[in-house]
Amino acid sequence: MIETEPAQDKGRSPRPTDLRRVGIHPDAWYPVVASRSVQRNAVVAAAFAGERIAVYRGDKGEVHALEDRCAHRQVPLSMGVVEGETLRCCYHAWAYRGDGRISQIPYLSKGAARPPRGVRAYPTREAHGLVFVFPGDPAKAAGTPMPDLPEAGSPTHRTMRFSRTVRCHYSFMHENLLDMNHQFLHRGVLGRIHPELLGYESGARFVEARYLFTPGGGKKDRGAGLLSAEGLGNRGSSDVLTIRTEYPYQTLQLVPEGADRPAFSLWAAYVPADAAQRTCHVHGLLMIQKPRLSGALTLAWPLIRRFTERIFAEDRTAVEAEQRAWDEQGEDRNHEIFPVILDLRKVLRANGTPLRENVGGCGTTPSSCVPAATS
Known part of the structure; x- marks a missing residue:
């Protein structure tokens, strides 16, 4: 996708499309709620890129x-109310099956106007404690792989x-x-860390980078040491981190110095909520290898948990500041120089889809389609 060349830039190479105007592609499995939040005979609200979704069990x-x-009066x-395997609208009690078809209109009589067939149903799967939906072409759902997370x-x-x-926007994440x-x-959580890029590779749908993390002193959160298998002594060690964007998901693995397998693995999906895709839900799984001493991980x-919350809070502050700058400037004025991120942007542009703004649904305001977050 290439933007039209501005008049003042004639003679120069066309600018690439502003990545923050590229939507995430719907032809993938996206987590929308935690399985535990959808109790039996209950319904919860979710969203994907401005599409409101009712998830029920x-x-x-x-x-x-x-x-x-x-389909009657557009009430959510x-x-x-869930009755058996159907979902009944709270307003006039129209009942829907899991395939979206209307199974009953209590007051429908002979000679009444022909009722609609129903509403859209999304292919749905449960895995790893999450409810996934396929918001794209339903014919592609069966052939599209789910995330493979054996450690989970x-x-x-x-x-x-x-x-x-x-x-x-999900790309900032x-x-x-x-x-x-x-x-x-x-620096206040990890101390002074020196990251060194060991190498990276990229393809049509992925970018993978390997870093060496060498401690440089300073106070370090106790949870960081425990997570990287340093133990209660919080000894310093060098770790190798491998981070990969495999569209549309992202993973991270940390291998401590002298180890032959990861101490932990992270999987994350960034699911846009609003139509403008300037708000996203982060669904993540942190898979931690159990130590030999039984109960140590429980302690x-x-x-x-505290360490991961502190890191995430700092990252959120930064990426939300980036989004505010984009909102104020109306365009991406970043001057990126890191080859890994330049390649990542190419992957996200190439696999994304033109962003649909001002299209019904939840609108374009960041908070207009955001269900409450869960922990």
């Missing part, structure tokens, strides 16, 4: 996802799940994690 335990608007179905269900690992709302040169931001869990 029937009496048999199966999860369904429907367009969150009754997430305000409705392994007895050798324990998984920490988190979900947070961040008011920025990809850039933040892949560019480890921003560790100065975390360390609160400290690890």
